[in-house]
Amino acid sequence: MLSDLLGALVGLGAAGLVYLAAAARVVKQYERGVVFRLGRVMDPTRTPGFTLVIPGVDRLHKVNMQIVTMPIPAQEGITRDNVTVRVDAVVYFKVMDATAAIVNVEDYRFAVSQMAQTSLRSIIGKSDLDDLLSNREKLNQGLELMIDSPAVGWGVQIDRVEIKDVSLPDTMKRSMARQAEADRERRARIINADAEFQASKKLAEAAQQMADTPAALQLRLLQTVVAVAAEKNSTLVLPFPVELLRFLEKAQQPPTGSDAAPPAAPHTESTAPNGQDHSTARAPRPTRAPQEDAPPPTPARTAPEPGKPNLPHGPPRPHGSSPAGAGRPAPRTPTAIRPSPATARAPQESACATVR
Secondary structure, eight states, rough: OOHHHHHHHHHHHHHHHHHHHEEEEEETTEEEEEEEEEEEEEEEEESSEEEEETTTTEEEEEEEOSOOEEEEEEEEEEEESSSSEEEEEEEEESOOOHHHHTOOOSHHHHHHHHHHHHHHHHHHHHHOHHHHHHHHHHHHHHHHHHHHHHGGGGTEEEEEEEEEEOOOHHHHHHHHHHHHHHHHHHHHHOOOHHHHHHHHHHHHHHHHHHOOHHHHHHHHHHHHHHHHHHOTTTOOOOOOOHHHHHHHHHHSSSOGGGOOOOOOOOEEEETTSSSSSEEEEEEOOOOOOSSSOEEEEEOOOOOOTTOOOOOTSSSSOOOOOTTTOHHHHHHOOOOOOOOHHHHHOOOOOOHHHHHH
């Protein structure tokens, strides 16, 4: 009888050990256990550590509560400004409610992946190319909000979403490279122009200072000579005064206004009876305007030369001829006045009349 009792105790111990081995469960620190007893969820969820379930009646589902990193496959779409791009991203999420993640959705990982791909295509269609390239923070926030809205009911929280890469066509890359090069060239020209403007202002101030102090210009000239002599010893530098150049420039300019020379006084030539010329200066006479209806001047009559008959109505004799045997000088008659070359060159001077 004692042996039968011992055999029963051993059998019960073995059965207990088998039951304990079948019912024992271990939940890790980063996990939560959801128990289904005969198809119904048992509250609360099992915390990390050792736990027991009824073998054959309870089923324990462990849910990972860590942050999951899920890459989103590259999505091809057309932006709002009609540019074809391929964009891939990555989403970070974690489970906040283990029971909702098991009960409300069949596979929360697959659901989050599909929702992320759909939201990424929607973001591509609503954004411009410049936003995809430069304003990614705003797009990441919008993408995170679009994924997180339905994921709240699944017991999943979207931690963050990042756009990894934006692939462009080769033609668009070349166009953007040319645009960037042109923009850099424009900025370089603006910087050079600004530098030239500032340099011109400084040079103007330096010129004003040198104009006030002529010795500074001379010192600057000597400094330039020293610099040239240091670079090329075979070069001969001859300083030339700037004042001399200004003087020559003023000398070459034609007189204007008050600087013009006053007109020369007219003079007349008279021939004395004994053949001697006497020139006297007279006051300038007012110039008379030519008269269109005035008769032409009458040529003066001169005495015939010796040995030639006196022709009363012949052509005029040469200047200075006198008739033979004439005891008195020929009468003075007005003669035509011809302008001299000097008179033609200087209109301001009066014509010189020669009276014989």
